[in-house]
Amino acid sequence: MASASVVTAGPTFQLPFPCGETWVGNSKSRAHTAGNEIDFNGSAGDGNGDLGRTVVAAAAGTVVMSEYRTTDGFGNVVKIRHSDGSVTLYAHLNARSVAKGATVAQGQKIGTVGKTSEKYTMLAHLHYEQRTSSGSIVPATFNGVRFRYPNQTLTSKNCGGGERPTPTPTPTPPPSNGGNPYSGTEVCGAGFKQIDSATLGSAGRVVLLYSASSGQNCVVTLRNGTSGKAAMRAYLEVEGQARKTAQGSFQYYAGPVRAKAARTCIKWGGAIGSAKYDSPREHCD
Incomplete structure (x- = not known):
């Protein structure tokens, strides 16, 4: 078996699930076009048992997409741009917890596992991608180590204390424009x-x-x-x-x-x- 390659450039991506959880990743779906996409389930052959489980940001960044898409079959999808321009994508979400323009910390909840798609019929899972700034889907790395394609079982080290988002200055509103007291x-x-x-x-x-x-x-x-x-x-x-x-x-x-x-x-x-x-x-x- 080839030894795992260690990657040090760019953000140190972590598994997109809460600390300590174990997930099975598989890249063999016929819907994958680049071969570097990963579908995650909590265990092999668990049907819809993962529906509604928490999905978190693999690294800190800015949400550049949070919407329901039909043409590409992603359904509820979130994209996050990171400090080096790279992008992570989280698709088929049952629900999205962040809006476009939000800054997120590594490990922050961004949605839940789902099976939303107008194009495909599927069981609940997380479709995950790591992309370059130009949009190319590249081999994923977690905790600095390349994912062992075509499948691997991993335990999340997304435990907090990682990269934080760059603080965005809060604009001072005009005196006559107080904050909305309602949620x-x-x-x-x-x-x-x-x-x-x-x-x-x-x-x-x-x-x-x-x-x-x-x-x-x-x-x-x-x-x-x-x-x-x-x-x-x-x-x-x-x-x-x-x-x-x-x-x-x-x-x-x-x-x-x-x-x-x-x-x-x-x-x-x-x-x-x-x-x-x-x-x-x-x-x-």
Whole structure:
């Protein structure tokens, strides 16, 4: 057996799972085009047993993509750009925990394992890639050692204390523009947890929450600027049902809009002024 090659340039990537967890990586999927992509499962042949397990950042960086994609079959996908320009990609996520533009630390939760895709039918797993700054998919390294293709079982050393994101200065808002005192959880109520979000330019964001106990989704649009009022909208459309919308002139938020959608596809979104977000058909599990 060839000895493992040690890599020292660039960030020291760690396994994209919490410290101490053991995962099986495999690169043999017929959907892989470069041969360096890795599909991770918690154990061989575990079916959908990994659905909803935590996915973390392999290294610190900036989120350059957090969206649901249809054309390439990635479904819910997050991309993170790192200090040397390299990129890591995390696909088929059941839920995304970070938005585009966010800075993340190594080991920070960015989503959960899923099986989302408009192109492929699959069991739950994490599709993972390491890419160069130009987009080429390269052999992955974890803890400075190249992954032993085509498959290898690894235990995560993503235990904190690694590379941290470069701090981004927090802009000082104008005196008349205090912070919004509300969060999505406060507006939707106890038991709701955020599972997705989308930015509305500099105006604010729209968030999607879910309550496991009630099987309800909830959508709220939140302003960044809170002086005066603005035209705002929040909506939720459960597949097979009429769209529910809250809109008007509000100071802090539009919504909440709630509907039961357990194991049912939805569309959701919102707007503040001319800035708007409309999701694709998603969150079907």
